[in-house]
Amino acid sequence: MKHPLFARVYARARPTLDQQGAAEHRRRLLAGVAGRVVEVGAGDGGNFAFYPAAVSAVIAVEPEPYLRRQAEVAARSAQVDVQVVDGTADRLPVADGSADVVVFSLVLCSVPDQDAALAEARRVLRSGGELRFYEHVAAEPGSRLATVQRVADATLWPLFVGGCHTHRDTPAAITAAGFEIEELEHFQFPPGRPTPAGPHVLGRARLRA
Structure with a gap:
């Protein structure tokens, strides 16, 4: 899965976004x-x-070659054991029930099939395992921004932004996939800038028995 232009733009922009608040x-x-x-x-x-x-190991799955190479470099200075591997969200190279936690961070917007990605998360989690998520999501229904998101998703936005879709109700998809959301915070990021990718959520969910 190659998005060479977007991957390089993202890698350049990410430190700036972290300084603006994404790191927190x-x-x-x-x-x-x-x-x-x-x-x-x-x-x-x-x-x-x-x-x-307290993390014993991280299996970091990244399908984009340029970003995967950058992740391999970052893994060398991590304080925990990080193994970077090739793979996609709908076919994780991880055994059933082998993970305590699955993390999605600004990725469920761009996976081709959210249901398939969340089903894989459910598969690799142990019973009672935890899902952590930080994503940008659909704006409030009926709002002008929601209309802008739908138009963006139907035109050029996914093409230029690595397959990203702005108008996805990710919390609803997480619940439908068999998780119980235990914490959920909504916020705008960057603050004060009403962009199609501005509405964000941060939360955690537990795999239902």
């Missing part, structure tokens, strides 16, 4: 995570520095 979102996303983690769509490894010491 990543820190909160991963606070308290422990055990064996599978990160789906690890990008250039922007999350690796925020994994706490």
Whole structure:
């Protein structure tokens, strides 16, 4: 899965977004995570520095070759053991029930099939395992921004932004996939800028028995 232009733009922009507040979102996303983690769509490894010491290992799955190489570099300086592997969200190279936590970070917008990706997360999690997610999502129904999102998704946005779709109700998809959402926060990022990818959520969910 190659998006060479977007991958390079993202890798350049990500540190700036982190300085604007995304780094704090990543820190909160991963606070308290422990055990064996599978990160789906690890990008250039922007999350690796925020994994706490209680994490025994991270399997970081990234299908885009340029971003995967950047993630391999980032893994070398991580404080926990990170293994970067090739793979896609709908076919994770991970055994059934082998993960304590699955992390999605700004990736469920771009997977071709959210249901398939979440089904894979369910497959690799142990009973009672945890899903952590930080995503941009659909704006409030009926709002002008929601209309802008639908138009963007139907035209050029996914083509130029690595397959990203802005008008996805990701929390609803997580619930429908068999997870119970335990924490969910909605916010705008960057603050004060009403862009199609502005509405964000940060939360955690538990795999229902």
